[in-house]
Amino acid sequence: MPLCIPHRISISVSQPLWHRNLEPGFLTRLGSTVAGNHRIEYKWIKGVETLQNYQPGGYHPIMIGDLLHDRYHIVDKLGSGGYSTVWLTLDTHLRRYVTLKVNTADSLPRETAVLKHLSASLPPSAAVHPGRALVPVLLDDFDVQGPNGNHTCYTVTPARCNLREISFSRLFPLDVARALAYGLTMAVAYTHSQGYVHGDIHLNNVLVKLPSSFDDLSIAQFYEKYGDPETVPITRCDGEPLPPCIPAKAVIPLFLGKYAEKFSISDAQPLLADFGEAFAPASEIRLGQDCHTPPAFRAPEAKFEPQSPLGYPSDIWSLATAIWEIIGMKAIFSTNIVPEDEITAQQIDVLGPMPSDWWQRWEGRSSFFEEDGCPTESYRENKWAPLEESFEVGVQKWRRKVGDEIREDEKTAFLDLIRRMLAFRPEERLTVDEVLESEWMVGWALPEYKRSQQCAT
Known part of the structure; x- marks a missing residue:
């Protein structure tokens, strides 16, 4: 999953992934989070991650505009899977866009170790395999602590979509x-x-x-070209306030392809x-x-x-x-x-x-x-x-x-x-x-x- 939607998904792979083409009034099914000894039910939002996974061991709550690791400004959402959410972010240190993958708190950091190996620097005299440029290059990895636990994160160069x-x-x-x-x-x-x-x-x-010219866009120019992030308020079925383990709004994934x-x-x-x-x-x-x-x-x-x-x-x-x-x-x-x-x-x-x-x-x-x-x-x-x-x-x-x-x-x-x-x-x-x-x-x-x-x- 870097990039656009780089992970396992829980829908039939014969179906296209949801984009920002949703009509209002799409809240029909229920998601839930366990809080204390009772289950909180949420109104379901089409095209976003499973809301019930915002619970201890699950997703980290993220909002547009957040700054993670004192470096990565959340610009928009690229996708989600059963074990992670994926975001387009601006690296405020290097002034370039990167994909940030934030894993669930209970996931194993296997992928990060593999990408580190595949991205490892080569000796100057070593021949470069022509396929090396066709797998993601790990740029950074770190942990984020949140209300649902500790989440391993990594960044890679962004991509525009999956096939x-x-x-x-x-x-x-x-x-x-x-x-x-x-x-x-x-x-x-x-x-x-x-x-x-x-x-x-x-x-x-x-x-x-993505083309290399993508990094020339400021965040304002990016929104002008691709549109503002599309968000939908998350609500509980019982009308009670949201717990701290879930964001206030869900973000519909951006389609860059x-x-x-x-x-x-x-x-x-x-x-x-x-x-x-x-x-x-x-x-x-x-x-x-x-x-x-x-x-x-x-x-x-x-x-x-x-x-x-x-x-x-x-x-x-x-x-x-x-x-x-x-x-x-x-x-x-x-x-x-x-x-x-x-x-x-x-x-x-x-x-x-x-x-x-x-x-x-x-x-x-x-x-x-x-x-x-x-x-x-x-x-x-x-x-x-x-x-x-x-x-x-x-x-x-x-x-x-x-x-x-x-x-x-x-x-x-x-x-x-x-x-x-x-x-x-x-x-x-x-x-x-x-x-x-x-x-x-x-x-x-x-x-x-x-x-x-x-x-x-």
């Missing part, structure tokens, strides 16, 4: 999509080269960099964010059962080998699903809230038979397939198309409508890459370096990525 919110039901121009796919893969390559598995690759966690179809090649500057699930397999065991990647992007070994350690191949599976979404309109597996077994059935539909030992252990199999592998009568209508047909339905059909169709030679190379990244057995998947060396990456994605870098300078 999910700008591409939902939209298409990137093909040259832009190729460049974004290559840049994301390069970011993963850098992460792996430093000994880390990202652990949560999907488009909510892929951001787009542009939508996918409006992107030019110079905008294709991705940033892989949210390292809260990252781990170093050489020194830390992360079992499959502890994988928190959303099911649509989660490697199948997490389900079928729950007691086995995850490794770099789990990122490759998730990376393939992200690349597919960047190139097309429809995700390769359902991003709706569906049972996990239904995602497994879709994987078989698209990719073919899974390993026989997994097939035998799959308890939910009978709801979707007969013993001979044929779909059950009840599932037949919902069966997903095989890979090549899925490409036609989820990618090519939509590109054809806008006159941006993928040619047959590129399609062949692309599907070959996706199939090898989505091998069921993790040991049979490509490594990230092999992905970068693949025909599609070298022949189609890399040239556009190079052009994006030239246009951005």
Whole structure:
């Protein structure tokens, strides 16, 4: 999550994130905070963090104009997740804008340690990995004490948006999509080269960099260009005064981005964010059962080998699903809230038979397939198309409508890459370096990525 919305979110990833387009009269559901021995109920506000998490161990109450750490002036809100709120702030010491992430008091400071490692200074003689610039650089980290506890915080360079919110039901121009796919893969390559598995690759966690001219704006100029922060008073259902553990107003997240179809090649500057699930397999065991990647992007070994350690191949599976979404309109597996077994059935539909030992252990199999592998009568209508047909339905059909169709030679190379990244057995998947060396990456994605870098300078 730096930046725009760099964290895990509690809504369906098939839906766009809320922006400032809310009508008055949207207070319908309830949020709550435990105070003493009773629960305080709040009127629900659409598009903001869960208000019930303003309690001991939860969010830190922040208002526009606050100064944190005697340095960071709160300018606007960029987003929130289950474990943090994220703010655009002005660093009053260096006079530049930074993203400030404020974690819940009960969260573990794992992400800060990972970003410190990825951002560590290099010896003058050391070669710089080309993907280093595609992950957030940790600028500062500190703690803030508040009514809900002690909160770890860090700052990074801000970004304008995440790919999910700008591409939902939209298409990137093909040259832009190729460049974004290559840049994301390069970011993963850098992460792996430093000994880390990202652990949560999907488009909510892929951001787009802001232009460097952003820092030229004063706060007044920023508000003139993007509008004043939009706030909504927080109220209790019983009409009583708010406790000190919650702010007086909720802030609707600011949208700094542009939508996918409006992107030019110079905008294709991705940033892989949210390292809260990252781990170093050489020194830390992360079992499959502890994988928190959303099911649509989660490697199948997490389900079928729950007691086995995850490794770099789990990122490759998730990376393939992200690349597919960047190139097309429809995700390769359902991003709706569906049972996990239904995602497994879709994987078989698209990719073919899974390993026989997994097939035998799959308890939910009978709801979707007969013993001979044929779909059950009840599932037949919902069966997903095989890979090549899925490409036609989820990618090519939509590109054809806008006159941006993928040619047959590129399609062949692309599907070959996706199939090898989505091998069921993790040991049979490509490594990230092999992905970068693949025909599609070298022949189609890399040239556009190079052009994006030239246009951005």
